[in-house]
Amino acid sequence: MSKVMIIGAGGVGTVVAHKMASMPEVFTEIMLASRTKSKCDAIAQKIGGNRIQTAQVDADKVPELVELINSFKPDIVVNVALPYQDLTIMDACLETGVAYLDTANYEPKDEAKFEYKWQWAYHDRYKDAGITAILGCGFDPGVTSIFTAYAAKHHFDEIHYLDIVDCNAGDHGKPFATNFNPEINIREVTQKGKYWENGQWVTTEPHEIHKPLTYPEIGSRESYLIYHEELESLVKNFPTIKRARFWMTFGEEYLTHLRVIQNIGMARIDPVKFKGVDIVPIEFLKAVLPNPGELGENYKGKTSIGCRIRGIKDGKEKTYYIYNNCDHQVAYKETGTQAVSYTTGVPATIGAMMYLTGKWKAPGVFNVEEFDPDPFMEELNKRGLPWNELHDVDIEL
């Protein structure tokens, strides 16, 4: 008998609700809550079978969250709302003594930082209260860190070079759309690049470093070095790492659109006074861009995300490439959303399962690579995100 509360009814929330509903042996009672209850109701209705209860909650407001958590009494809260809301939801979990899981780190509204410091600062309070918090349990961050932990456990004595590679070779047929919340997506992609090398962070201009990389079943795609949040926890948790980088593929048209969006001021995250109202340009842009949750139907092609690792095993140099490919159409047929939401929602579901089955349970605030990767890796293969590994191949990096 377990109870889980999902907060957030976007594409990822849709996937999490679908997946959890299909696993009654783990998730007995499921509540889906968001600012807009009708979005939850629509998802619940599509899933059917009275599997999903729904509720309205403003995740910016701790008292509202506390009241809802106290009335439903979940064993864990799965936060797939906006990253701005991580701290209020963590506060509410702390106050009610309920476990916490999310898929993206907290981000202040007024600056794009992608740092874990605000959430890590909760560690002692969670530890003292005997509550588990699992941070960044989507695909990236999430599975990429678990892949790294799996590699460290089974295939390396020391990891020296880590390159996380994220390719979306899908085509949604729109001139421009982002694959998840445009506000977060554009913030992430337009920031300066950053990677870890020899004990310090090296900063680059946005998209300054790029090269073609070959992705399995896809082929060559221009890949750009960007900063991604899991690098911060991975270099802390795997101190033998000499260099850690993150690469993402972008099409030329996508980058042109981003460049223009910045040039015209629509990527700004500071408010502009308009008709007496404070309006943040990137938030308004989100309102006019295609809804990422609705891209699924015509989305064709695959994503390919993985880790390319070099290091030492038994005194010898070794290379290792572990990845998952996910097909947009297959994801859509199962859950009604495309692969970018699917690859985030399935790991969040598995993470909650790990907690509820006692495999990932420890008082404090943890990144996913701090837990045993093996049971999680086993579930990935069963729950729609099978992985492949290649040993001693040319990893190009």
Next chain:
Amino acid sequence: MSKVMIIGAGGVGTVVAHKMASMPEVFTEIMLASRTKSKCDAIAQKIGGNRIQTAQVDADKVPELVELINSFKPDIVVNVALPYQDLTIMDACLETGVAYLDTANYEPKDEAKFEYKWQWAYHDRYKDAGITAILGCGFDPGVTSIFTAYAAKHHFDEIHYLDIVDCNAGDHGKPFATNFNPEINIREVTQKGKYWENGQWVTTEPHEIHKPLTYPEIGSRESYLIYHEELESLVKNFPTIKRARFWMTFGEEYLTHLRVIQNIGMARIDPVKFKGVDIVPIEFLKAVLPNPGELGENYKGKTSIGCRIRGIKDGKEKTYYIYNNCDHQVAYKETGTQAVSYTTGVPATIGAMMYLTGKWKAPGVFNVEEFDPDPFMEELNKRGLPWNELHDVDIEL
């Protein structure tokens, strides 16, 4: 002794105020009014000498306009506000019996039409009231139509082919900015192309037809066939015209920015509900783009706008090219605004002068080519917009 009221305190209003202030022999008393009085005060202060009185008025509201006109009692109202406001200002002039002049045709808020029909519909009422209304007295529309009338009067028995060519070879040093109100600019440029041929309008896809044209003192620039409002009145007033087209130069980067602005939905003119407020994307975009009035200081290079005409004189084929080149820096030094505002504001000033000196005065609503071009052409040479003419040259079109 004459009194003139300028409505609108943008770049064009700034130029009109400067020019009128420098011509006390024509403009004895000048009032500058706009929605934001502080903008008028700033312009008046810069001009100095107590030449400009200022007032606040909401040009969307006829009663407010009527009250202000009745209190100041101008001989003519020069409308350099938004094209949306042409009809309310025309209503107020009709009610108060005051002459009217504008620089751009009325446009309904909810559709981009660029048609004169709404304003032409006032003709009988203005005629019956004995009031003069002068439409489209900027550069284009405006001087381009006066150039055509001048050509028809002095150099042609029949004009057959008219090509208006508008080149802005200036560089403002910003990644993207529009030269006048971005809302109107983007509406105009992103619409379908349209030209007159053999008694009917031919429609093209946006930017479908383009070719390099050579501009005097500038060189070759890719020029795009777009629709421009003066074509409508010119083919009506010069019925011998077999084909009338309008060409404008755009840089590749400018067009890329426009394409993206459309792709992302920011060129939309229908309201989007955001935070409970109706927001028209293109109006919000205007709020985040650089203010065209502030581009002047670093604007380098020239504009070149003119008419390339083919027709018959004394039974023989003839070509004729009449144009003005205007330097952004020179315009800025004189009035604090760049050439695009300057080339619009100076003709509006001369048009008001034509009315006040009795040279252009007739009850009814008129386009500028319906008046005698000669006194206007003479003033262009004296007031900062000298023109050149070339006979029997290769006009490329």
